[in-house]
Amino acid sequence: MHEPAFWYRPPSLASRLLMPLAALYGAAAAKRLAHVGVDAGIPVLCIGNYHVGGAGKTPTVLALVDLLREAGEAPIVLSRGYGGALRGPVKVDPARHAAADVGDEPLMMAERVPVVVARDRVGGAALARSQGASVILMDDGFQNPAIAKDASLIVIDGDRGIGNGAVLPAGPLRAPLPAQLARTDALIVIGDGAAAGPVAAAVAAQGGPVLRAYVTPGEASVAALRGKRVLAFAGIGDPQRFFRTLRASGVEVVAEKAFPDHHRFSEREIDALAGQAERDALTLVTTEKDLARLRGTTAAASTIVAFAVTLRFDDETKLLRLLTDRLFKARAKKFR
Incomplete structure (x- = not known):
């Protein structure tokens, strides 16, 4: 919402x-x-x-x-897995799980660090400990x-x-x-x-x-968008912060579209965004968290660029x- x-x-x-x-x-x-x-x-x-x-x-x-x-x-990250169907405890496997299983944030983080998802935090902590945390x-x-x-x-x-x-x-x-x-x-x-x-x-x-x-924007992300006009979209807690970060990084944001946090994008929504981008010669860009939810949903998702940031x-x-x-x-x- x-x-x-x-x-x-x-x-x-x-x-x-x-x-x-x-x-x-x-x-x-x-x-x-x-x-x-x-x-x-x-x-x-x-x-x-x-x-x-x-x-x-x-x-x-x-x-x-x-x-x-x-x-x-x-360290091992313990998450409730908001937005995912699995109650856990389960160790997130990016090769096997989707955002619909474990949530977008755990799926994204699991590319870099072991993540355990569990509605029952005590059970999740026990699994993390057994995994060598x-x-x-x-x-x-x-x-x-x-x-x-x-x-x-x-x-x-x-x-x-x-x-x-x-x-x-x-x-x-x-x-x-x-x-x-x-x-x-x-x-x-x-x-x-x-x-x-x-x-x-x-x-x-x-x-x-x-x-x-x-x-801090990732250097590779900024380089990938240098000289391009973009259509930015995000379904995070504060989409405007994402759009501000893009502009502060020198990215030319021509159009932007905000969705609710953890929004489950439909194929129609992504196809509409891709169609607008193609029509106006824009590059589609979103957050890493949003792209985690889009993995495998529609062919148009493969055209979307993820803008990585660090702290x-x-x-x-x-x-x-x-x-x-x-x-x-x-x-x-x-x-x-």
């Missing part, structure tokens, strides 16, 4: 009318957050966000995978109390922040902000925007590190120090 526009505007009548429902939802979510989870037996680092929708969580997970590997760790990276699941987390790193978009700051359905928050802040070990702000400033100040005030990171941290040394410190403390606690 598309996010309601009023979520990211100043408090409105629509938001105020939904406040009673938001109060009930928020109370239940805060109570759930307070539950004590099961010990997975190995360190668990959770990469989450405070709200529904996109914030840059997937590139953050992949960047942390690289850092942990450089530190000698063997030295540390589990939970992709999302910050509000899920099933597994005890040794550190929760929250990703927030610098341009969008937390919108109007209200809880679902009055706003985008998954739980009241104070309850979520209390369980935040570090905040990662994506981009230069100031909308995340108040949240960053609150995390810093309670002693949590605040890190700044930037989405660059301002202070990678500070982040690595945080990760290694948390891993050391987690292991020391387990061997007492």
Whole structure:
């Protein structure tokens, strides 16, 4: 579904009318957050966000995978597999699974790191451990109390922040902000925007590190689109961020089309986009996550270019120090 526009505007009548429902939802979510989870037996680092929708969580997970590997760790990603039919636990196999089986994000990440999909997080953690993980990276699941987390790193978009700051359905928050802040070990702000400033100040005030990171286009992707006019489309949490990234990279975006997050593209939709691109002499371009959902759906999908991005941290040394410190403390606690 598309996010309601009023979520990211100043408090409105629509938001105020939904406040009673938001109060009930928020109370239940805060109570759930307070539950004590099961010990997975190995360190668990959770990469989450405070709200529904996109914030840059997937590139953050992949960047942390690289850092942990450089530190000698063997990370495995644990995901709920949103949008996939398999309940798991199952290790994602890109040669055998489709996005309809395991979800688009797990399928995309499995090209670079072992990924386990499981509705039951405890069962998923057990499978990850049996597969040789030295540390589990939970992709999302910050509000899920099933597994005890040794550190929760929250990703927030610098341009969008937390919108109007209200809880679902009055706003985008998954739980009241104070309850979520209390369980935040570090905040990662994506981009230069100031909308995340108040949240960053609150995390810093309670002693949590605040890190700044930037989405960096892949050199090969930029080179592939240099001098071309493109039709860009995306079905992610914040499609406009994707379109801005393309333009900031020097790509000439002639037309753009936004779809809901995790949108399941029909053959008709892709054929229509391909037809428009052919008619106007444009190159079709989308995100890696979207292309994962399109794999094998229609012949026209083979003409689509995926625009790859990575995440660059301002202070990678500070982040690595945080990760290694948390891993050391987690292991020391387990061997007492």
